[in-house]
Amino acid sequence: MRRYARTLVAVALATTVAAGTAGWASGSTQRAVSGPPPGSASWRADEVRGRELPDPASATPAQVASFFAGLSPSQQNELVRRHPSVVGNLDGVPLELRYRANSAALKASTDPRYRSLARPGRRILAFDPRGRGLVAEVFGDLRAARHVAVVVPGADIDAGSFDRDSDPYGTPAGMSRSLRDATGPETAVIAWAGYTTPVGVGWDAATGELAEVGADRLARFTDGLAADGLVVPAVFCHSYGSVVCGLAAHRLHVDDLVVLGSPGMRAGSVPALRTTARVWAAKDPTDWIGDVPNVEFAGMGHGADPADPDFGARRVPARRAVGHTGYFAPGTDSLRAFAAIAEGTAGTVLVDGATGITAPTGQSAGAGAVR
Structure with missing residues (x-):
């Protein structure tokens, strides 16, 4: 009887994911762009x-x-x-x-x-006009870079919203520019909107169908970076993008895997991701993603919260980030930590029973660092 009751609760929560909770909206079903280039x-x-x-x-x-x-x-x-x-x-x-x-x-x-x-001067690494449009852009000198980061966005991103003035730190271009500015000339950042994202937060966002196709494309993309002789990147995955990264984790050639504002990675723990990368997670207290039930049932929902200490990810401080798209905003502790991870200077320390992040090597721990 208890097992039956737990199942009913899981079904109810999964239905809530699909129907919408605080901050969620209905969305139209998308057909994923897949296969070889046009x-x-x-x-x-x-x-x-x-x-x-x-x-x-x-x-x-x-x-x-x-x-x-x-x-x-x-x-x-x-x-x-x-x-x-x-x-x-x-x-x-x-x-x-x-x-x-x-x-x-x-x-x-x-x-x-x-x-x-x-526009002249933009370094467009991928441009596929099929569907709503797939785009990847490079910020910095990718060939000469000693450090590389890849930003994977979440829902509602396509060629039309890849780079916009409103809510810029919710776009792959805005997040990548901000991370590039927070690092230095030896770091290049790739804004990778190379998969079909959900529109709104309806059925597509509650299931892993688009993420499965996206995971294949992301894995091939990182294979391509390696084949071109580029340095191993750190990958930053926002919102539904973290579902993509979770499904791709065991195939990604990356040193660090960072998720922020994640609804889940379709894995119950870091070991379940089957990756040798360091796994990091950030979730600010004002992010509505915290209202989404962390369940997975009958293909709906994305499972455990990567920011939960039991998941086993290293903590990224995000006390100064605001909302679901504020993690890359200048002046935030989360952006400072992301820059340290991208540059390979992030140290770790146990905080409240979880593994957290210190200030970059050679710098004092400021207000935005976990001490």
Whole structure:
């Protein structure tokens, strides 16, 4: 009887997740963008001096990188010219070629959503116009960087909301710019909106369907960074993005995995993530995500709260962050801690029975640090 009662409670909570709690709203069901980049059919039919091009659907990023390494600069440039949509979105292609390919694709686009992305000087690492639009942008010199961070956003992010003036620290571009400004010239930050996010917080946000596709894309993306010879990144996952990161964790080539404002990672603990990365979690006391039941039942809900000490993640202080999108706001203790993690200078200390974060190495512990 008790077991039956617990099941009823779980069903009720999962239904609450879908129907909405404080801060949640209804949303429309989305179809995830998946598979190889647009233009892959014409790419497969092409060749370079008698050599077949790697199949975007089956070639690994390492195989793609090896193929491009064997081409002359003129051959690489010809592929950029003939197939910008494939070159710009194919993980394993050298980032310099991706920048040029995506710049060409954006200039050729007539969609008003992409005008700002086409501005000179922006380093667009991915641009896929399918669906609501998938985008990745680099802040800093990724090739020369000693430290790299990747920001994975949550719901309601697409090409149109990737970079906006309202609520900027709730956008991947705004979060990434802020983190880049808080670090230094040796750190590059990638804003990765490379998956189809939920719209609103309805069925899609309460289930893991979009996150499963997103996890595959994120894992391939980090494989591509490694294949291109770039340094191992720290990954920062906001809101529903933390569900994506939880499902991808065991496949990600990362040193640090940081979740903030997380509804759950579809894992009951850090060991259940099966990752060798250090796992960090932040949740400020005013974030409405705290009202979301941490359950998982019949595919609904995302499980344990990563910020709960029992989960086993290292704590990131977030006393000065406000709301669900305030973690990257300048002057917050959370942003200061994120910068330390990105730069590899974060120390750890036990706080209230949980593992927390100290001030960066060589700096005194200010008001925003856990002491």
